Amino acid sequence: MTARALNQPRERLPLRTRLALYEIDGVTLLVLPAILFVAALFVYPFIYGFILSFQPKAGDWLANYRKFFSTPFLYETIAATLWLAVPATLINVLISIPIAMRVRRMRRRRILTTILVIPITLGTVLIAEGLLNYLGPQGWFNRALMLFGFDGPVRLVHNYTGVMLSLILSGFPFAFLLTLSYITGIDPSLEQAASTLGAKPRARFRHILMPLLAQGLAINLGLSFVQTFSVFPSAVLLGAPAGATRVISIAAYQAAYEQYDYSMASAIAMIMGFSQLLVVGLILSARRFVYRGAVGAGKG
Amino acid sequence: MAIAARDFRELRLDGMSRNFGSINALKGVNLSVRRGEFIALLGPSGCGKSTALNCLAGLLTLSSGSIWLDKNRIDQLKPEERGFGMVFQNYALFPHMSVRKNISFGLAMQGRSKAEIVRKVDEALSIVRLGDQAEKLPGQLSGGQQQRVAIARAIVIEPPLVLMDEPLSNLDAKLRLEMRAEIRRIHELIGSATIYVTHDQEEALSLADRIVVMRAGEVRQVGTPEDLYIRPAQVDVAEFMGYRNQIRSHAVKAGNLMSVRIGGVDLQGTPIDGVTDGDVVAAIRPNDLKVTSSGPLTVKVESAQYHGNGFYCWGRVADGTELYFQCETKVQKGDTVRLAADPGRMLVYARAP
Numbered sequence: 001m002t003a004r005a006l007n008q009p010r011e012r013l014p015l016r017t018r019l020a021l022y023e024i025d026g027v028t029l030l031v032l033p034a035i036l037f038v039a040a041l042f043v044y045p046f047i048y049g050f051i052l053s054f055q056p057k058a059g060d061w062l063a064n065y066r067k068f069f070s071t072p073f074l075y076e077t078i079a080a081t082l083w084l085a086v087p088a089t090l091i092n093v094l095i096s097i098p099i100a101m102r103v104r105r106m107r108r109r110r111i112l113t114t115i116l117v118i119p120i121t122l123g124t125v126l127i128a129e130g131l132l133n134y135l136g137p138q139g140w141f142n143r144a145l146m147l148f149g150f151d152g153p154v155r156l157v158h159n160y161t162g163v164m165l166s167l168i169l170s171g172f173p174f175a176f177l178l179t180l181s182y183i184t185g186i187d188p189s190l191e192q193a194a195s196t197l198g199a200k201p202r203a204r205f206r207h208i209l210m211p212l213l214a215q216g217l218a219i220n221l222g223l224s225f226v227q228t229f230s231v232f233p234s235a236v237l238l239g240a241p242a243g244a245t246r247v248i249s250i251a252a253y254q255a256a257y258e259q260y261d262y263s264m265a266s267a268i269a270m271i272m273g274f275s276q277l278l279v280v281g282l283i284l285s286a287r288r289f290v291y292r293g294a295v296g297a298g299k300g
Numbered sequence: 301m302a303i304a305a306r307d308f309r310e311l312r313l314d315g316m317s318r319n320f321g322s323i324n325a326l327k328g329v330n331l332s333v334r335r336g337e338f339i340a341l342l343g344p345s346g347c348g349k350s351t352a353l354n355c356l357a358g359l360l361t362l363s364s365g366s367i368w369l370d371k372n373r374i375d376q377l378k379p380e381e382r383g384f385g386m387v388f389q390n391y392a393l394f395p396h397m398s399v400r401k402n403i404s405f406g407l408a409m410q411g412r413s414k415a416e417i418v419r420k421v422d423e424a425l426s427i428v429r430l431g432d433q434a435e436k437l438p439g440q441l442s443g444g445q446q447q448r449v450a451i452a453r454a455i456v457i458e459p460p461l462v463l464m465d466e467p468l469s470n471l472d473a474k475l476r477l478e479m480r481a482e483i484r485r486i487h488e489l490i491g492s493a494t495i496y497v498t499h500d501q502e503e504a505l506s507l508a509d510r511i512v513v514m515r516a517g518e519v520r521q522v523g524t525p526e527d528l529y530i531r532p533a534q535v536d537v538a539e540f541m542g543y544r545n546q547i548r549s550h551a552v553k554a555g556n557l558m559s560v561r562i563g564g565v566d567l568q569g570t571p572i573d574g575v576t577d578g579d580v581v582a583a584i585r586p587n588d589l590k591v592t593s594s595g596p597l598t599v600k601v602e603s604a605q606y607h608g609n610g611f612y613c614w615g616r617v618a619d620g621t622e623l624y625f626q627c628e629t630k631v632q633k634g635d636t637v638r639l640a641a642d643p644g645r646m647l648v649y650a651r652a653p
Binding site: 187189190192193194195196197198199200203207208211212291293294295 | 357358359378379380382383384385386388390392393394395396405406409410437439453454457463
């Protein structure tokens with residue numbers, strides 16, 4: 001009798017309670033639209049494009065990829081894109097550090113943040129139009145230069161410089177805001193403690209701030225890189241889309257809408273995606289070498 | 301002893317002031333500290349004690365006044381040039397460095413040799429009894445251990461002055477008592493001067509050689525713990541030192557004592573400098589009001605809280621005067637007890653009419 005009583009199954013809790021133990025309740029249903037959205041607009045197109053890229057117009061299943069990596073006109077776009085994206089990312093993230101360090105002590109931080117957010121909200125096209133007017137051969141900048149006796153207009157648009165300027169203008173605010181949020185998360189008492197222990201500003205930066213900021217910078221580099229790598233409008237509007245700034249997204253666009261070869265365009269998009277993934281993966285795996293824990297100052 | 305405080309004779313604060321905008325957080329503090337002294341800056345929150353400590357450390361610039369270490373004026377020096385050890389309220393341990401790295405940071409900044417650093421850090425670790433935790437990260441330690449690391453890190457650079465900003469306020473009651481004894485032991489071991497900020501009068505009384513009571517940015521009284529406990533010079537200091545009963549009344553001189561009228565009876569109290577016949581405030585601690593059947597004051601108990609050794613009580617005299625007192629036997633609301641006060645423990649202060 002006793003044994004049987006012991007073997008009796010435990011009383012089953014109601015389903016609602018069992019779900020609640022895993023923190024699932026009515027509110028959880030609210031993530032459903034997001035899941036559907038991601039599935040419909042990201043997962044499905046990605047898989048569709050991935051399969052499509054192996055169904056070329058002519059040749060065997062790898063023909064598109066073989067064509068890309070054997071045609072200089074195509075594979076050189078990777079280098080052209082990296083040549084823009086890597087310096088732009090580094091400039092944006094590195095410049096954001098000293099500025100964020102200064103700004104975190106300012107009292108009217110909000111005004112500056114607002115000013116910096118404006119380029120993000122304006123969008124790339126407006127920035128490109130603005131730069132074309134301002135920096136073009138007949139723009140204010142060159143007219144002012146010539147007024148002061150400089151020879152001829154300086155070429156700042158329709159080349160590498162133009163695209164780079166636009167990438168910095170639109171990418172910097174994003175990198176800056178991210179760095180600022182990481183840097184303000186570091187407890188100021190840590191640097192104060194370091195200074196009472198005899199560390200001069202340079203040493204405080206090197207031994208305290210930098211190690212604690214490193215993992216945030218890695219994430220910042222990754223996100224900024226992805227943004228600049230997919231540059232398209234400014235490369236067309238401000239660059240030389242047939243020359244120095246023929247980036248990989250232009251190659252994909254031409255395959256899709258000039259040659260109507262969706263399979264080839266998909267292959268280029270896949271190559272683009274995996275190149276990004278490779279660089280981001282490298283950046284994030286470098287985080288292994290830096291401190292990744294909390295940046296607070298212990299209990300308090 | 302390998303770790304010993306750098307020698308000096310006197311640290312002198314001369315009219316040390318600091319304003320934040322239009323607020324005077326510190327109004328001309330004068331103080332002289334000798335080597336080996338343990339000074340507690342005591343006061344309620346917002347009294348300027350932490351501001352004073354940050355000014356000493358160099359983390360805040362003075363609005364006016366000066367700080368002298370013997371013949372050298374140091375108030376213009378940056379924190380890294382002063383070489384004072386500081387223990388922060390939140391410990392401020394470097395979260396990405398091991399305990400050993402944290403403690404050796406100051407020595408490394410001074411450019412000491414590797415061998416010397418290892419030796420000194422081992423010494424500091426043994427002083428704070430953390431020898432077996434050297435390779436852990438601060439996040440892996442308990443609050444009390446983090447506190448010890450913070451102290452070790454501050455003393456290993458052998459500072460002439462150790463500054464502590466409410467270092468025990470984040471610890472639980474038992475650990476607080478342990479660390480209090482520990483801090484005093486380490487202070488005596490290395491022989492530095494320690495300036496210790498706290499709002500806890502018990503902590504100040506048990507740790508300090510001298511207590512500096514602050515209020516609203518001013519020094520109200522400086523004295524030994526006994527001085528402050530028995531003879532607070534001002535009414536507000538008395539209030540902060542636990543004289544919870546502050547009875548507004550009038551009094552007349554009666555020989556060396558004063559006769560104060562409380563609840564319709566005359567009680568004897570000790571006059572404090574400057575008090576004359578007329579309006580006064582009589583101050584007495586709850587534990588100095590004795591419950592005795594022959595006591596002159598009759599009090600009706602309004603509330604009684606049990607606390608192990610007896611009861612914390614609050615009651616009213618016939619004329620409505622409220623009194624806090626302690627009672628060793630069980631009392632409850634509605635009881636009537638009789639109280640007596642030792643004339644030496646009832647202090648009579650002047651009061652503006």
